[in-house]
Amino acid sequence: MGHTASEGYAYGQLERAVHTAAAAKDGATRQRARAKADRWREVLAGMADGSLRIGSRVPVAGTPAWVTLEVAHGGFATGRFLAEVxxxxxxxxxxxxxxxxxxxxxxxxxxxxxxxxxxxxxxxxxxxxxxxxxxxxxxxxxxxxxxxxxxxxxxxxxxxxxxxxxxxxxxxxxxxxPRPAGALVRLSTVGEVRGSLGSASTPPAVAAMLETLKVWHPLFDRLVALWCDTVKGDLPRLAENDVTGGWPCRTWPADWTQRRAQWLADYASASARHTASKAHTHPKSNFARLHRALLACERDSTELTGRDVGWIRRALANTVTKHGEPGSEPRAALRALQAAVAARPTHAALAAALAERLDRFPADGGLPSIEAVAGDAPAHLVAKVARALEAPIEELVARNVITSADVLATVLPQITAQLLAANFxxxxxxxxxxxxYAAFRRRRSLLLLDxxxxxxxxxxxxxxxxxPLRARRPDAARAARQTVAQTVLLALNAFPHAILPNTLVRELGALAKQAELPMPLVEEVAADIFMGRFTAKWRAAAEITSRTMAGTLYARYYDLPQSWPSTPRPRPFRALAKRTADEFADVCVARASEAQPAHRPRSVAANGTVLEQSQILTTQNLAVLVHTLDLRSRLRASAPALAAESLKWTVTRLATRTDHHHAALQAIKNAAYAWRQALFFLSFCDADTQRATVGQLAEQVTRAGLAERFTPAVTGLAHVVEGGWFTPGGQVDSAAGRRFLGWTTGRHWCLPDAADHVR
Structure with missing residues (x-):
């Protein structure tokens, strides 16, 4: 039967969704959370009655693997078929x-x-x-x-x-x-962007503020003027804790009753039409006190008590002291400024106007240019429209439309589909x-074990x-090879600190197959589902890495094996009929002992230390790609900048403060991955560049306030740059230098003290 995933993760996701559904203030957020909670209930129900076996590539009983399933976060199938509508x-x-x-x-x-x-x-x-x-x-x-x-x-x-x-x-x-032509791609269709713009709304707090400025402030000023006209002498003002000036209800202009009636009518109309703001109705507000007094006073003050008149006087003193008399220059200037603010179009109005400009383009197509619709729209809305721009991937990266390698992986199938389809x-x-093919790549991946x-x-x-009708065309193979090389270089140059995500690795694998380039590309494996085994491609990738990186800074820093036995010792995992690379796994386990001061067998942290060694031994695909695609010369020119950018990202990530223990550990893990990328790039630089880069790194660490925490890593790198080696425990004999790894089963030496107390 094989292994199955734990229900604990699903319970945790259900708990979070239920909490959000109950606590979120936004109705749309609550609705999405309720739908998410329903999906997780279906997952748990299926796991409980055996109709779902999470971890299998056929998780729904009696269903072939080709059926497209609804998949919740983490790769958990819900049991629903997306084609069952x-x-x-x-x-x-x-x-x-x-x-x-x-x-x-x-x-x-x-x-x-x-x-x-x-x-x-x-x-x-x-x-x-x-x-x-x-x-x-x-x-x-x-x-x-x-x-x-x-x-x-x-x-x-x-x-x-x-x-x-x-x-x-x-x-x-x-x-x-419609599909983008040639090498053009888009992140979203015009219809999707238009829908996103059309759903923009004004936050309740902003709507209330604008309503107050446009409606209730003018009404309040008229109300204040009404009562000020009944004051005999100087208008009331605040003087320390006392009120000075005349008293209201001492004189009554001839048109006062008519103005009162008109104001009350206007107030009733505004109250029916404008309900976003409620501040003016607060019983202790100046507005509410003057309004109540106006309701009680038809022709004169006979229906007002002395206390009522005192509150009118106090309310007038408050507003006159703060904003000036009705019609005065200070009050007029304030209201003019507020009116200008209120007259500005809201985000929702601007988004709606921009959405209208998209109406002339096919909803399921893309935009030929941004300039055709951008006009005077603000930059943050133009950025949304840019998601529908059809352009080369390089342009979308430059425009910051493609912001990560994960996003890059979502658009690459638009090119891959055309290259593969050219075989027919x-x-x-x-x-x-x-x-x-494009629809197939939109399928969400399943969580898989064994x-x-x-x-x-x-x-x-x-x-x-x-x-059988597919033809292998040399021109399509050449185009695929070129696309693989361009995509790899683009990902490395745009996101040098990040390992290639699994989605992108799979797409590169499809292109490599089309290009007839055998490449043992490996995926990132989650530590919480790692079963302690690797397939043979991990060892093949490690062999290529050892050959490609031999004698380099990377090889010395991580003490790569100089060679692997010519005849690996495979042991078939018969339950799956899959060949495993047990020798590779043994090497990873042995090397992981450096990061295991506290022995915790079968823990997530212990799995993480082993998996990190598998990534180190394979450079998480970098060496395989550079070797197979012959990218050495093209990478050498940009390597210094890529290394510097990766190290800068490492320092920034570690310097970002967090008081949460798990977040701090995640920061260290991601920083160590970026550090590994940097060392790979540095390996293509000369010794002088390596020394200069380490010197710049030391300065960045000091400026970021990380000297105490991160100097051991800088010292260790400087030691290796000068030709030194680490001890078997990952340290430097002559100085307090250490090899920087992301995983450990004990307390990480780079962990900030504050994060260690919050678990």
Whole structure:
């Protein structure tokens, strides 16, 4: 049966979602939290009754791996099928009288009739369809196969799909799905950006402030003027703790009653129309006191008590002292400034205006340029619009639209899909494959145990059916190789401190396969699910790393093995029929002892120390990529700047204050990963550059206030730069230098004291 994930993580996620649903002030946030809580309840219910086995690549009982599942945070399948959706009214009309036990089955069977196949052929011919989940491509593939002399393959595919016709949508949605041309990509469609802009709203506090400035302040000034006109003598003012000046209700102008009635009518109208602000209704506010007095005083002060008149006088003294008399220059200047503030368009108004400018562009396409819609819009809204810009990846990185390697991985499939689709001679099939690939890459990854791997696109039955028709074109292979190299260099130059995320590693792997470049690319493994085994590709990557980095700063700093035995000692993990690299695992475990002052077997921290060694031994793909793609010369020119940027990020990350123990440990781990990236880049620099970089690092550490905490790491690096080595325990004999690692089973020597007390 294999292992299964713990329910503890799911319980924790449910608890957080429930708390947010109960405590969040924003209604939309509460609604999202409730939906999230429902998903986690489904996960826990499935784990409890055995219908879900989290950790397997087929976590839903009786369901093949190719079915697209709803996946919650952390890779937990909920049991829902994303292709299991209700029919639209138009779809119901197509198959109302057809055979089948469900509406979905009736529609899927209709698509296999002459009329349905004709509809699918028309969609393929005009490219007027959208593949949202990979299953949407299944029946179009059947139609294409039947139309091009592959009836046997089509029938085999239908037979494999038959058990799922009653539940899954297996045909595309109508409507074109424009794709960026050539090497252009976009992060979002125009429709998605327009929806985001249209959902912008004014925060309640801001709406209340604007309403106060526009409505209630002018009404208040008129109310103050009404009562000031009843004062005989000087207007009341505050003098220390006393009120000086005349008293209200001593004189009554001829038009006072008429003005009072008009003010009360205007107040009633404003109260009905403007409800964002409630400050004027506070019973102890000057506004409320003067309003109550006005209600009680129809023609004169006979209905007011002496106490009431005293409160009127006090309220007038408060506002006159603070803001000036009605009509005075100070009060007029203040109100003019407030009116100018209130007249400024709100974020929501600006967003709505910008959304209108997008109406002339296709909702499911992209923008040819930002200038076409930006105009005088503020920069933060233009940045949102830029998500729909179709441009080369390099431009989107430069514009800060692509802000991380993870985001880079989300747009790269737009290029990969076209490169892979180019292997099909038939244009219709090529377009269908490109959309299918893009939809497949949108699938969320599952949490997997026991060295299982994520489903590959070739495992989709309809893709497997057309795979024999794929041709290996040399021009497509060359384009894929060029794309891999450009993407790797872009990621390293734009985000030098970050290891390549799993999503990007998988996409690079697909491109490498297209380019016919064998590369043992390895993923980052979570410490809490690590089972102590590695597959053979980790050892292969380590071999390449040892050869590529031999004699470099990186090799000396981390004491890389100079060579690996020519015949590895594999031991098959028979339950999975997967070859493991036990010798590599043994080396990682032995090296991890440096970071294990406190022996904690089978703990997350102990797993982390082993996994960190696997990353060190493989450079987490950097050496493999540089070697296979022959990037040495291209990397050498930018290496000094990349190393400096990575070290700067390391110092900044460690200098960011946190009083939370877990956050502090996470900061150290991320800093150590950036440190490792920096040492990789420094290995392509000459000795003088390495010394200068270490000198700059020491100055940065001192300026950041990290001298006491981080000097051992700087000292250790300087020692290795000068040709030295660490002791087996990761220290320097002649000085207080240490090798900087991110994981430890004890208290990390770089941990700030404050974070050590909050656990």
């Amino acid at each position: 209700p029919l639209s009214p138009a779809e119901v009309a197509l198959c109302a009288d057809g055979p089948g036990t469900t509406d979905r089955e009736r529609l899927n069977l209709w698509y296999l009739t002459d009329a349905g196949l004709g509809t699918l052929r028309a969609m393929l011919a005009s490219e007027s369809y959208r593949i949202e989940v990979p299953e949407d491509a299944a029946l179009p593939v059947v139609a294409w196969l039947l139309d091009h002399g592959h009836a046997e393959a089509a029938l085999d595919l239908v037979a494999e799909l038959r058990p799922y016709l009653r539940r899954l949508r297996l045909a595309p949605l109508p409507g074109a799905a 001679d038939n244009e219709q099939l090529s377009t269908l494959y490109a959309q299918t 060295l299982e791997h994520q489903i590959r696109i070739e495992e989709l039955p309809w893709v497997r059916a057309i795979d």
